[in-house]
Amino acid sequence: xxxxxxxxxxxxxxxxxxxxxxxxxxxxxxxxxxxxxxxxxxxxxxxxxxxxxxxxxxxxxxxxxxxxxxxxxxxxxxxxxxxxxxxxxxxxxxxxxxxxxxxxxxxxxxxxxxxxxxxxxxxxxxxxxxxxxxxxxxxxxxxxxxxxxxxxxxxxxxxxxxxxxxxxxxxxxxxxxxxxxxxxxxxxxxxxxxxxxxxxxxxxxxxxxxxxxxxxxxxxxxxxxxxxxxxxxxxxxxxxxxxxxxxxxxxxxxxxxxxxxxxxxxxxxxxxxxxxxxxxxxxxxxxxxxxxxxxxxxxxxxxxxxxxxxxxxxxxxxxxxxxxxxxxxxxxxxxxxxxxxxxxxxxxxxxxxxxxxxxxxxxxxxxxxxxxxxxxxxxxxxxxxxxxxxxxxxxxxxxxxxxxxxxxxxxxxxxxxxxxxxxxxxxxxxxxxxxxxxxxxxxxxxxxxxxxxxxxxxxxxxxxxxxxxxxxxxxxxxxxxxxxxxxxxxxxxxxxxxxxx
Ligand code: FAD
Numbered sequence: 102x103x104x105x106x107x108x109x110x111x112x113x114x115x116x117x118x119x120x121x122x123x124x125x126x127x128x129x130x131x132x133x134x135x136x137x138x139x140x141x142x143x144x145x146x147x148x149x150x151x152x153x154x155x156x157x158x159x160x161x162x163x164x165x166x167x168x169x170x171x172x173x174x175x176x177x178x179x180x181x182x183x184x185x186x187x188x189x190x191x192x193x194x195x196x197x198x199x200x201x202x203x204x205x206x207x208x209x210x211x212x213x214x215x216x217x218x219x220x221x222x223x224x225x226x227x228x229x230x231x232x233x234x235x236x237x238x239x240x241x242x243x244x245x246x247x248x249x250x251x252x253x254x255x256x257x258x259x260x261x262x263x264x265x266x267x268x269x270x271x272x273x274x275x276x277x278x279x280x281x282x283x284x285x286x287x288x289x290x291x292x293x294x295x296x297x298x299x300x301x302x303x304x305x306x307x308x309x310x311x312x313x314x315x316x317x318x319x320x321x322x323x324x325x326x327x328x329x330x331x332x333x334x335x336x337x338x339x340x341x342x343x344x345x346x347x348x349x350x351x352x353x354x355x356x357x358x359x360x361x362x363x364x365x366x367x368x369x370x371x372x373x374x375x376x377x378x379x380x381x382x383x384x385x386x387x388x389x390x391x392x393x394x395x396x397x398x399x400x401x402x403x404x405x406x407x408x409x410x411x412x413x414x415x416x417x418x419x420x421x422x423x424x425x426x427x428x429x430x431x432x433x434x435x436x437x438x439x440x441x442x443x444x445x446x447x448x449x450x451x452x453x454x455x456x457x458x459x460x461x462x463x464x465x466x467x468x469x470x471x472x473x474x475x476x477x478x479x480x481x482x483x484x485x486x487x488x489x490x491x492x493x494x495x496x497x498x499x500x501x502x503x504x505x506x507x508x509x510x511x512x513x514x515x516x517x518x519x520x521x522x523x524x525x526x527x528x529x530x531x532x533x534x535x536x537x538x539x540x541x542x543x544x545x546x547x548x549x550x551x552x553x554x555x556x557x558x559x560x561x562x563x564x565x566x567x568x569x570x571x572x573x574x575x576x577x578x579x580x581x582x583x584x585x586x587x588x589x590x591x592x593x594x595x596x597x598x599x600x601x602x
Contacts (some may be wrong), residue, residue, distance in 0.1 A: 102122060103464040107314040108135060111290060113303065113326055114319030115140025117150055117265060118435020118452045120272035121160070122317050125456045127279035128164055136280065137311060139303065141287040146269065147321055147416065147436060148302050149349050151375045151473075152180060152446040153260040155199050160453045164275065172599035174264035174271050176378040179243045179360045181234040183445070185550060186365040190499040195227070195550030196361070197445070198234035200258030202542050204577040208559045212577070213545050217529050217558040219574050226578065228549050234258065236581045241357040242588035253584040260446070262362065262375045262382075284311065293329035298470075299429045300326060314466055317459075318433040320442070321520050327423060327433035335439075336423035341492055341514065342420040344370050346599045348397055349384040349414045353407030360594035364444060366498075367400055368392060369505040373443065374406070381407055386442050391505040418442075422484045427473045432459055439484055444494060447487050447589065450538065455480060479536070486537040489518040490544070497522070497551035522553060529555035 110126060112119050115138055123138045130136075161171060171177065182198035203212025219225035231233035233253040237243065246257040277283060286305035294301045302312040303326075318326040327333050339345060354376070363374040370387030385401040391399075398413050422439030426432065434455045441447055462476045496514050500506035514522075521544070521572070521600070525531050531544045565573065589597075 105467050106133070107464060107466060108133075108317045109313045110134060110136050110317060111303065111311055111313035112136065112138040112140075112239050112317045112319055113436070114321060114435070115269065115273070115282075115283070116146035116319060116435060117269055117272075117449060118319065118321075118322060118437070119317075119319035119521065120269045120276060121449075121452050122319060122434055122456055122459075123276040123281045124164055124272040124279075125160075125460070127276050127281050131279070135282075135425070136276075137282045137284060137313070139286065139288060139305070139311065144284055146266070148265055148382065148414070149347075149382070149416070150184075150265045150443070150449055151377070152262050152373070152443065153449050154446050155258050155260045156450055156453060157260055163394060166275075168257045169599045171271065172261065172263075173601055175261075175267040176380075177261045177263035177599070178358065178376050178378060178595060179242065180260040180262050180362060181257075181360050183362045183364055184238070185494070185547075186363060188364070188366045188371075188494055188498060188501075189550065189552050191502060196229050196232070196235040196238060197543060197546045197550065198229070198238065198361075199233045199260065200234050200256055200542075201232075202228060202546065203231045203574075204253070207565075207573070208561070210559050212574075213549075214529055214559040214562050215565070215570060215574050217555060218562050219570060221554075221558075223409070224571060225574055228546065230578050231574070231581060232546070233581050233584065236587055237585040238359070238361045240585050240588075241358045241359055241591050242585055243591040244588045253581055254313070254588070259360075262377055264377055264379070266476055275403070275512065276318045284309070288325060291326055293330065297429070298331070300431055314430065315464065316431045318431055318437045319438045320433045322418065324423070324433060324437040326431045327398070327426075327428060327437050331428050331431055333428045333433075335419070336421045336424060337419055338421040338488060339419060341512070342442060342488070342495070343388040343508075344386050344420070345388065345418060346389050346394070346397070347384050347386045347416045347417065347418070347442075348358045348394075348401050349382070350401060350405070350412070351380040351382055351410045352405040353410060354379065354381055355406045356592075357590075358595070360591040362446065365404070366500070366506070367404075368503045369397070371444065372401060372404060378600075380410060381405075384442075391503070420482065420488075424457065425477050426480045428477050430468055432462075432476075434459070438480070441487055444491050445539070447485070447491075447538070449533060451480075451487075454483060454538075464583055482535065483538055485515075485517070486534070487539065489515060489521065490539045490547070492518055493522070493544075493547055494551060497548070499552060522548070524553055525553060528557045528559060530559070
């Protein structure tokens with residue numbers, strides 16, 4: 102090992118971020134790197150964060166996880182997408198499903214462009230009727246994709262719901278087995294090097310002092326190292342995304358066992374519903390300018406499918422991102438790096454993505470400024486574009502029943518989002534910019550779901566005559582429905598593959 106190599110990494114925090122980081126680094130650096138994770142039982146973890154997006158399967162593959170074992174140990178379930186209820190207007194619902202929309206594209210023109218023309222002629226159903234994961238979700242079906250060319254069954258994209266505390270425990274087991282040293286205790290002090298302000302060590306309340314070369318701040322909202330010690334600063338996005346509080350409560354399970362997350366718009370925010378094997382996770386994300394905590398609690402408790410299993414737990418947050426995610430020898434991962442409300446289940450993905458970037462930019466003790474700047478640029482880009490996507494759900498609403506929704510519709514949006522909406526309104530065009538997290542199929546489902554309807558369609562659609570167009574689009578709907586009907590029920594799939602023997 103060269104002289105300047107990083108020898109000891111100190112991870113501060115044992116929530117989802119801390120243990121995901123520890124599990125990955127211990128897998129990818131099986132020797133030569135000492136890994137220490139410090140967590141405080143007294144402080145605990147945020148305890149929410151239970152819905153994911155399909156990219157997490159890459160993370161699991163990197164760790165070499167057995168997926169059934171992972172589902173079993175985290176009381177998890179499968180997720181085909183997110184259903185949005187009452188977002189566009191009361192009584193309306195649509196789905197942002199994972200995976201492709203429609204069957205196949207024709208040449209360079211995507212399926213939904215053909216659908217747009219037929220829809221505007223009043224001859225097509227909802228976009229969800231042609232989106233395989235949506236069709237399967239409506240039937241509460243799930244299975245893993247199979248190798249059957251030209252069948253929708255080969256194109257099932259999925260993610261997971263899981264119990265956050267069981268997930269951290271699961272990853273802790275893997276990490277400790279690979280040599281990660283866990284220290285329990287509360288950090289009371291961060292010692293900076295006098296010459297350059299880099300972090301030298303952290304001190305625990307029992308007097309222990311832990312030195313390191315690289316510090317990963319996974320301490321949650323408080324940003325113990327990145328903010329409290331290094332004063333990095335925070336960009337506050339509350340003006341765009343004004344929700345600032347949440348209440349979380351589990352309730353008992355009910356049938357059917359849905360393979361998707363549900364988000365229902367409420368008077369001053371929205372309510373999540375995440376089905377797990379042993380309970381349903383629920384929460385109300387809201388803006389305290391428009392509703393009191395008591396009213397929000399009453400709304401949440403009045404809208405549970407099962408019996409509440411605990412008192413609602415309050416959480417407060419400020420939407421935004423750290424001005425730098427990597428500052429000196431400290432990298433902030435997880436809630437310490439910034440926060441976007443969980444509408445599109447992005448936070449755990451950001452943890453995964455930050456870890457992947459940290460590995461790509463893994464430093465030496467020289468800490469290259471140019472590498473750090475590029476890391477920060479990439480994470481910032483990802484945060485900002487995901488913010489735009491989340492903001493779209495709020496901006497494009499037609500609700501007149503509450504001041505909150507009117508404010509969201511009338512408020513300005515970043516130029517990057519305004520441009521995307523304008524482009525789409527023109528001829529339904531949408532392009533993924535660089536490494537944006539959400540692809541075209543995500544954007545079109547939410548744009549169309551929120552009733553942003555383009556004035557026209559791609560001119561190449563008119564190359565098909567009317568009869569061909571109707572056959573092409575109509576045929577796909579039947580194929581989707583028939584394929585979904587052969588899939589097993591979600592509950593039966595879990596029972597067969599992911600229950601303890
Ligand atoms: P935490 O869980 O807060 O962990 C912080 C750790 O730092 C703890 O171990 C704590 O003990 C330790 N610590 C802090 N201070 C000290 C100290 N002084 N000394 C020692 N240890 C210390 N994400 C999703 O992807 N999907 C979702 O559905 C989702 N839903 C969410 C809903 C809400 C309401 C909120 C607020 C967040 C949600 N998230 C979601 C985000 C998700 O919860 C987090 O990204 C994830 O849990 C990671 O948290 P963390 O590990 O950064 O912080």
